[in-house]
Amino acid sequence: MMRGERLHVWTDGDHVGEFMRTSGGHVSFHYDSKEGAPISLSLPRTGKSSGKAASAFLENLLPDDENARRRMASRLHLDSTDTFKLLADADTVGGLVFSDKPELPHHPIEAKPLDEEEIGNQIGYVRANGYNWFARDDEDEFYERDTPKCRFSIAGGQPKFTLARRAGVWLWPNASIPSTHIIKPEMRDCPGSHRVEDAALTLGTLCGLPVSEHGILTANGAEAFITRRFDRIVDGNNVRRIHCEDLAQAMGMDPESKYEIGAASCVRFLHHFDPSDETGYEWVRRLAFNVSSGDSDSHGKNYSIVLAENGFRFAPMYDMTVTRIWPHVDQEMAMPINGVEFAELLTPFDWEAFAEEAGLDGERVAHIARTMAGAVLDHLDEASAGLPDSLRESMRKAVSKANENIQPLHRRMSKPKANTASFSGGGVWVSPHIRSGYEVSGYWRSR
Known part of the structure; x- marks a missing residue:
């Protein structure tokens, strides 16, 4: 490899910095300026980052499967699955554009429509x-x-x-x-x-x-x-990239470590940026949903934040499913709670113990988990109504089992409109608010 290889980074058409790789393979990131939002919480504009944070950030933008990377390289006529080469000129997650040249990548817009x-x-x-x-x-x-x-x-x-x-x-x-x-x-x-x-x-x-x-x-x-x-x-025919990153990137962890990111460590990480811990409690709501909905594969890369110059906010939830429907899929939770690996064994006490380990209020966290469990069970039939009979019954059994010992709290709640799509363009951000006694996080809404 040539000494000092560079991968230039752009956001909203502005050059923000470059990744540099030495002949020994060490990757670092260098900003053009100390002002503005960071490209990652693991790569602050001022101060130090961990030695592997830059390379981990890039690796987290690529498919996990090496076979997928090889196929990607083949279709792009590349001679290797080198990370810099794969990301150059690619459409990636978040708001960044990468180039192996100091010019903003440009491709003809007159592409052939797909039928x-x-x-x-x-x-x-x-x-x-x-x-x-x-x-x-x-x-x-x-x-x-x-x-x-x-x-x-x-x-x-x-x-x-x-x-x-x-x-x-x-x-x-x-x-x-x-x-x-x-x-x-x-x-x-x-x-x-x-x-x-x-x-x-x-x-x-x-x-x-x-x-x-x-x-x-x-x-x-x-x-x-x-x-x-x-x-x-x-906005019409214009599309703007919004910069975000998942928690693995934010914490400087490579994709191979996504199952090593613990729930308590996520809360402690968020506390560093929000000592009030309200951000941590909001994340617990999301975690509690994934636990109660029977999603055993919810790991660190399944939670993302949207970055801005004055901080960050959580992105909408994604990659949600009910893995416990399929017996051959690991039934153990990717993020055990108080050492408990199976959702059906979780009790309010386990959530309290987890909260104390994470530095949160145990009673409040247990209440969040029990309330979310109640909401999941209350809305399960409506959410699964469109599934084939056998699949709907499998989902009902899997979700019911996941909540066997949590002691759900059932509350009346107005019926939110499901965010199903017609995919016709546009969107506005709705700020967090209270809806029928529930705290509702901010979310994207169609124009």
Whole structure:
């Protein structure tokens, strides 16, 4: 490798700094100025960051699966899965654009629209070839050898792809064409996963949590879960990237460590930025929902924050499902509570003990967990009403089991409107407020 390799970083068209990699492989980030919002809480504009924070931040923007990275490199005509090369000119999570040159990447906007058949074929292909998140080999018109038109990167292990919605048509994204939607086909080993995720997000909305617009996309007979990106603002034909990061990035942890991030450590991390701990209590509400809804795979990368110069706020919830529907999926929670690994064994005492370990008020945290459990159970039937009978019954059993010992508190609550999507553009931020006795977090709402 050449000494002092650089990856330039842009936000809203402004150059904010560059990642530098030495010949020994050490990665660091250098800001152009001490003013403005950081690109990550783990990379402050002033002060020091951990030695691995810069490289961890970048790695968290790429797929977990090395096979997916190799396929990505192949479709982009790259000679390796080098992180700098994969991210250069790509449409990524958050508000940053990366370039291996000191100029802002520019790609022609006159991209060929995708028709329903092409999208349906892509859904089917990703479902059948999980590690391949790109188009098929015979669709080279979207990947011209000199200027690949589809250039996106999205983190995680579940097969998915992104699309951009402009002027009523779908396009492949790149650095110049921000994606607006994420599409997740059904996972072959988890039948109905796309519909369960849709139902889980509906359940979150009914429980008063902020959730991105979502729904089921049908294209040429193929179905997939679809969600509007919360890190994009659509204004007519213009799309603005909004900068965010997940907790793994914020804490300077690489993606391989996402299951090592404990619940108490998340609260203590948030306390550093908000000593009042109200941010910590808000995060506990989200954690309690994931526990009560039977999502055992809720780890550090499933929670994100939106960054601003004066601080941060939580992003809407995403990647929510009921993993306990499928027996072959790990039933142990990714974030044990007070050492308890199975949701059905959790009691209010465990939540109190966890709170004390994390530096929060035990009674308040236990009340949050019990109240959220009650809301989950109260709205379960409505959220799952659109599922096939067998899948709806599996969801009911899984969620009921997850709440066996929590002693749910049931409260009357007005019926929030589920944030299902027509995906026609635009959005405004609704500030946190009280709704029928429940604290409702801020969320994106269509214009």
